[in-house]
Amino acid sequence: MSFQSKPLTATGEIVNAETSLAFKRRFMMRMIFVLTGGMFLDGYILGIVGPVSSRLTAELGVSTFWEGLIAAGALFGILFGSPLGGWAADKYGRKPMFMADMALFLISSAMQFFVSTPMELFIVRLMMGVAIGAEYSVGWPLMSEFAPAKLRGRLMGVTLVAWYAGFMVAYAVGFALNESTHLGWRFILGTSTFIAVILFFARVGLPESPRWLWNQKRVDEARAIARRYMRSADAADVERECSTHNGLKLGMLFSPLYWRATLFMSMFWFCAVTPYFAIGTFADSVLQKYGLSGGLAGGIGLSAVALAGVVATVLLIDKLGRRTLTVPPQWLCTVVLAIIGLWTAAPPVAVLALFLVFSFFNAGYNTLTGIYPGEVFPTEARGIGTGFATAVSRVGAGLGTFLLPWSMSHIGASGTMLIAAAIAGVGAALSQWLAPETKGKSLTETAAGYAH
Template sequence: MSGGAEAARGERGFLRRLTLATAWGEGLDGYDLGVLSVVLPLIATSMHISPLWAGLIGASSLIGIFLGSPIVGYLTDRFGRRRLFLIDIVAFVILGLLQGVVTEPWQLFVVRLLLGVAIGAEYAIGAAMLAEFAPTRGRGRRLSKLLVFWYGGYLVSVVAAYALVDLAGWSWRWVLVTSAVPALVVLALRIGLPESPRWLMHQGRVDEARAIVDRHLGGEAHFHGEEYGLEKPGAGWRDLFAPGLRRRTIFVCTFWACLVAPYFAIFTFAPQVFAALQLADPRAGTIAANGIAAVGAVVGMLTIERMGRRRQLIGPFWIMAAALLVVGVWTHAPALVIVVCFALFSFFNALSGNLTAVYPIEVFPTDVRSTGVGIASAFSRIGAAIGTFLLPVGISTIGIGASMVIGAALCAVGALVSQTLAPETTGLTLTRTASVTGEPAARNP
């Protein structure tokens, strides 16, 4: 085998390992959040907790994400990607195991709050780490795999939780603990990964960055083709709110919040939602809806480079708004109508949900990329946490119909903001997607 062929093979192997190390981390996040949706009713019964505590525990991870994402994002931009990429997964393992020994509602709330911090760290670090190594061609598909694994992890967790509870008779504590097992696999994949060469360039460590590109990527051709040399330092996190980046910060925070708020609110309490809508089998509905979401994520990954970022975001928002509006206005609709509406919502939410791993990474410069993602993730979880906390209360007060109409309104806001502010970044190098001097008129060849 020639030296060039060996180098190409080594490059593909490295990118494959890095993609798996990142995507499995996202899958763990989906698994951890999904498994809670199944066992939360069991926790409420076992611990005799009130709806208030149920809402707090359901929203705990989302609150943790809100706290962890911007802090860890800033630390990642300040001290580098690699170290925190490893520390985060170690914390995930430890906290996952601690769920098996909690005895009081407040203890579970604290552990899951800290797990949320770890998940928020994953959002801020993982996609930035992967994007800064990935070549322009296929970067959108590669980043979309993160959300494919997220939805896959969510689906696997729901199926596994029902099986472990109903067939194996496991306690909810040990069902929650299962998240620590695949985390050990992720830990093994991450040990030994190098630092991001783009981050090193911003630190003035050019020789180290070139050495990593030479060893793991395409050498000088990759270095120049991906425009590493055009990376420019900025003023730090304050740039995110300066005139050049302010519109992008508003766009990313808003579209992400409008996308995930109704999703988390509905699917954290999926069995209760489907029961309130008088579907015959809430468990089957929960599994089916998450299965359709996983399919939507795969379709989004396969079409993102052809469809483009804007088209994959704006149209699905309007479809989701229409689907939730039908459920909200026609709460006593035939079961088939409700199932179709939730199928449409699940599919298109996941399809455009891939953009939460793509747009935030592409529109921010390297020196504030993780900070920007962290702030956007935190902002998105404000709405998600509020929705998750209020949904069980809303079902018992204003009713399921009004709750769904509110979700439809959020989707409409996301569509309007995206139509106005979303740039098209498909086919551009990461250096150019983060440019704030104006949107490039055409794609790179």
């Protein structure tokens, strides 16, 4: 009789197939897929509105007020969903909320096929935003809590690649279906439902965060999951971080220990996304104001350059560090937007070049909004901290998207761009003051960064 020998580690321990490095890599790939899928959906539902806005406006008799409100509906939903989802994720666990938010999104997205009034469409997209807001508050903490420290920045950044890819793909799909088929705008908006079905079933069976379990005093479960799914050094850091912090709640986000992290994360994010959402959502009309052709080339062009900026940042994030890719690009974008606003006699080709520069570098530092939250907040408040910062950011994104059509009509393109430049400048100054460097640090070190 012969027995098949099992492989051994360097210390002579038997390697279990379900704790091997290959198993852990497969798990991380699955985690990346489901998390990037959620971010892809967020970009998708925002990018799909632009190409069909004229059709739904005509069919439903939508005023400029409702046009802006419908476009910003998902953003306002994120405003409510992110802190609520973050609170629930910290209280009840990452795993149940990870399934619940996708289920809510799936149901809400499917309802787009049946809306018949501007109010109904706004409410449905508001609900979709609530689900996406919860996704931010659950997905990013979950990724940061499983990702290896040396790859965390790159892996977290990949989720932002998915967001911009989703926005760009949605614009392309929406434009193609709108121009080349007889499909109605309801079906085009509802295409996000098919993506949601895939992601919902892909999430079944994922484990709970060991850091959350440890903070719930479920130590044996936490150790078992960490040992199975995480590398030894990262599994050891679970115990270090969770033994360091105790009982941090929402109010503590504003305590002397953490107010800097809360202020930086919230307002940096607010100032980063407000100009992008306003300009990106209505790229067609913005470019036309400057004598440029919009349509597919305009919307896709800005989105493609933005996507390139995110990819470049992801590739460089663990080499150059967070601050280098956060502070200087914000100052550059401030200057670019100011030039667009002040150079009223600029030729269209110069304006287009400036918009492309803005899109590239703005998207680059927007990538950090998906990396910093999971690093600067501790486990007990990682969900609610991320949720609070997301909510603040979506106030800016929602207001920017809602007010841009009005601003372009009443203040003019020049004044609108100068307002965008001022917002970018505030973000640059704040980051110059408060942006931390977290490259290569464990979550124990990054969460304690502002305390020293």
